[in-house]
Amino acid sequence: MHVSFEITDEILIASLDGELDHHTAAQIREEIDKKIDNFHCKHLIFNFKKVSFMDSSGIGVVMGRYNKMKELGGRVMVSGCSSYIDRILNMSGIYTIAPKYNNVNEALKVVKNKVNEKVNTEGVQ
Amino acid sequence: MHVSFEITDEILIASLDGELDHHTAAQIREEIDKKIDNFHCKHLIFNFKKVSFMDSSGIGVVMGRYNKMKELGGRVMVSGCSSYIDRILNMSGIYTIAPKYNNVNEALKVVKNKVNEKVNTEGVQ
Amino acid sequence: MLQSKVDDKSFDNKMKLKFLNKSQNEGFARISVAAFVATLDPTLEELTEIRTAVSEAVSNCIIHAYKEDEKGIIQVECWTDEDRNVIISVTDEGVGIENIEKAKEPLFTSKSDEERSGMGFTVMESFMDRLEVESVKGEGTRVTMIKKLDIVYEL
Amino acid sequence: MLQSKVDDKSFDNKMKLKFLNKSQNEGFARISVAAFVATLDPTLEELTEIRTAVSEAVSNCIIHAYKEDEKGIIQVECWTDEDRNVIISVTDEGVGIENIEKAKEPLFTSKSDEERSGMGFTVMESFMDRLEVESVKGEGTRVTMIKKLDIVYEL
Ligand SMILES: Nc1ncnc2c1ncn2[C@@H]1O[C@H](COP(=O)(O)OP(=O)(O)O)[C@@H](O)[C@H]1O
Ligand SMILES: Nc1ncnc2c1ncn2[C@@H]1O[C@H](COP(=O)(O)OP(=O)(O)O)[C@@H](O)[C@H]1O
Numbered sequence: 001m002h003v004s005f006e007i008t009d010e011i012l013i014a015s016l017d018g019e020l021d022h023h024t025a026a027q028i029r030e031e032i033d034k035k036i037d038n039f040h041c042k043h044l045i046f047n048f049k050k051v052s053f054m055d056s057s058g059i060g061v062v063m064g065r066y067n068k069m070k071e072l073g074g075r076v077m078v079s080g081c082s083s084y085i086d087r088i089l090n091m092s093g094i095y096t097i098a099p100k101y102n103n104v105n106e107a108l109k110v111v112k113n114k115v116n117e118k119v120n121t122e123g124v125q
Numbered sequence: 126m127h128v129s130f131e132i133t134d135e136i137l138i139a140s141l142d143g144e145l146d147h148h149t150a151a152q153i154r155e156e157i158d159k160k161i162d163n164f165h166c167k168h169l170i171f172n173f174k175k176v177s178f179m180d181s182s183g184i185g186v187v188m189g190r191y192n193k194m195k196e197l198g199g200r201v202m203v204s205g206c207s208s209y210i211d212r213i214l215n216m217s218g219i220y221t222i223a224p225k226y227n228n229v230n231e232a233l234k235v236v237k238n239k240v241n242e243k244v245n246t247e248g249v250q
Numbered sequence: 251m252l253q254s255k256v257d258d259k260s261f262d263n264k265m266k267l268k269f270l271n272k273s274q275n276e277g278f279a280r281i282s283v284a285a286f287v288a289t290l291d292p293t294l295e296e297l298t299e300i301r302t303a304v305s306e307a308v309s310n311c312i313i314h315a316y317k318e319d320e321k322g323i324i325q326v327e328c329w330t331d332e333d334r335n336v337i338i339s340v341t342d343e344g345v346g347i348e349n350i351e352k353a354k355e356p357l358f359t360s361k362s363d364e365e366r367s368g369m370g371f372t373v374m375e376s377f378m379d380r381l382e383v384e385s386v387k388g389e390g391t392r393v394t395m396i397k398k399l400d401i402v403y404e405l
Numbered sequence: 406m407l408q409s410k411v412d413d414k415s416f417d418n419k420m421k422l423k424f425l426n427k428s429q430n431e432g433f434a435r436i437s438v439a440a441f442v443a444t445l446d447p448t449l450e451e452l453t454e455i456r457t458a459v460s461e462a463v464s465n466c467i468i469h470a471y472k473e474d475e476k477g478i479i480q481v482e483c484w485t486d487e488d489r490n491v492i493i494s495v496t497d498e499g500v501g502i503e504n505i506e507k508a509k510e511p512l513f514t515s516k517s518d519e520e521r522s523g524m525g526f527t528v529m530e531s532f533m534d535r536l537e538v539e540s541v542k543g544e545g546t547r548v549t550m551i552k553k554l555d556i557v558y559e560l
Contacts, residue, residue, distance in 0.1 A: 263424075263430070264424065264425050265422065265424035265430070265433070266422070268420065269418075269419065269421070270420070272418060274418070275441070275444070278440040278441045281437070281440040285437060285440075286433045289430070289433060
């Protein structure tokens with residue numbers, strides 16, 4: 001399992017590649033958390049497009065990042081899920097806290113809108 | 126394992142695809158022999174280009190076909206070997222009876238030349 | 251080790267796998283089972299479901315049964331028959347499960363601090379046709395999963 | 406069954422595989438071993454060599470040891486250590502080999518009618534670093550193969 005990162009406007013995009021199980025989850029978790037801390041990211045978008053295998057460890061990874069981002073006042077979003085990965089994530093009800101988008105760009109658009117909304121609201125007050 | 130066939134001027138081209146071991150060799154052998162008999166082929170060119178795995182059962186398949194074609198007065202040629210398949214075939218010395226060519230076309234050119242030579246010689250006598 | 255209740259004789263093909271309780275063996279275990287089941291020509295979807303269910307059962311041995319102690323031994327057995335039934339049994343000699351009904355509930359986990367979701371048994375149940383869990387406290391656990399593969403029509 | 410002389414304790418990881426003597430299991434056996442060895446990050450060439458050697462040893466059990474009797478059991482064991490040594494043992498309880506030296510000669514086969522080339526042992530010897538054959542007539546055969554993987558330099 002390999003993760004590559006992209007950062008834009010405090011938003012971290014983590015693209016996973018390979019097999020995500022209990023063994024690889026530990027390493028993935030650590031790499032993502034380090035990036036969040038080092039670059040002071042506020043929001044996280046998972047890109048599952050290149051994940052060839054995933055078991056329920058994947059749910060734990062998303063859940064754990066949700067808890068972390070909530071503390072930082074940010075959001076977690078999920079994108080690029082195959083129907084198979086979707087089945088596993090959906091089972092757990094995780095989408096109610098980390099919503100799903102078709103691809104990274106859709107997720108990015110939504111989170112940027114929310115950020116702007118917040119800025120506007122704060123500006124009005 | 127899957128074999129596809131092409132026939133041109135009594136020459137049978139057998140293109141193997143997949144994993145060639147003791148289990149799949151039995152089926153491959155039968156399919157090739159049936160084609161040789163049904164279409165009265167005289168020469169046989171093996172194309173190993175799409176063989177993803179091969180053990181010494183592959184040597185047996187080539188050797189067996191050599192014995193069959195010899196009885197019919199024909200030749201067996203081998204083509205499209207990766208360096209790994211080449212290593213195994215070469216170990217057995219099979220190339221002294223079933224020579225190796227880079228690809229099907231090279232083998233085809235050689236066998237057609239020999240056929241023509243023979244026709245010419247026979248014509249002269 | 252808990253004894254299997256499956257009768258070998260009524261099955262067509264059988265394999266048994268034992269390996270050390272190391273998390274790097276998770277991938278190896280599910281690939282092995284998938285390669286064994288592949289001889290029945292399953293669909294890609296069926297194979298993925300089986301791989302995932304095996305991964306859940308094996309990681310439960312590593313995380314829960316042996317608490318990451320790498321000396322433990324995990325046993326995976328697999329039977330197939332002519333009617334395309336696949337039976338998979340994953341057995342450990344670890345701590346055992348006190349309350350099996352509770353353990354099987356969605357979202358129940360005894361290790362939420364380690365980011366376990368409590369969805370392992372739910373995934374196994376939803377990807378396989380049947381799931382049976384036997385466990386003796388202090389002796390170990392055996393998870394048996396059954397799936398009937400779809401019939402393949404020859405062209 | 407012939408007892409293994411490898412001491413489990415001096416190894417880092419270990420697996421054992423048992424399966425019925427069916428030729429459709431040849432692919433499964435070599436995939437399993439390759440998946441186990443893959444945890445050491447071998448080169449693609451090393452992995453292919455190991456897969457091929459395992460395929461030779463397993464098909465010898467099926468063809469020669471059990472003469473295609475599908476009730477026989479084949480056992481494959483694999484050990485790896487931190488120095489990247491891989492040991493693979495393939496054991497049967499079949500007819501045994503009368504003359505091991507002769508059996509190992511290139512081109513020697515007792516089954517030329519079945520298109521065996523007699524190159525199985527030669528392939529195992531050339532693809533692995535070491536090959537040991539133990540056999541007791543009427544009791545079975547154990548083939549042990551050792552290969553040291555190249556060192557991988559981290560980037
Ligand atoms: N092999 C096992 N040995 C001991 N306890 C187990 C075993 N498998 C599961 N359990 C228990 O059942 C609970 C639920 O398991 P599961 O649904 O797979 O979720 P998770 O692995 O995410 O905790 C575990 O948290 C654990 O307490
Ligand atoms: N596991 C075994 N049990 C009994 N005899 C064996 C076994 N393995 C090999 N042999 C004997 O050794 C001979 C040479 O084996 P090998 O080099 O693999 O060539 P091949 O399989 O093509 O015959 C076989 O023909 C057989 O007589």
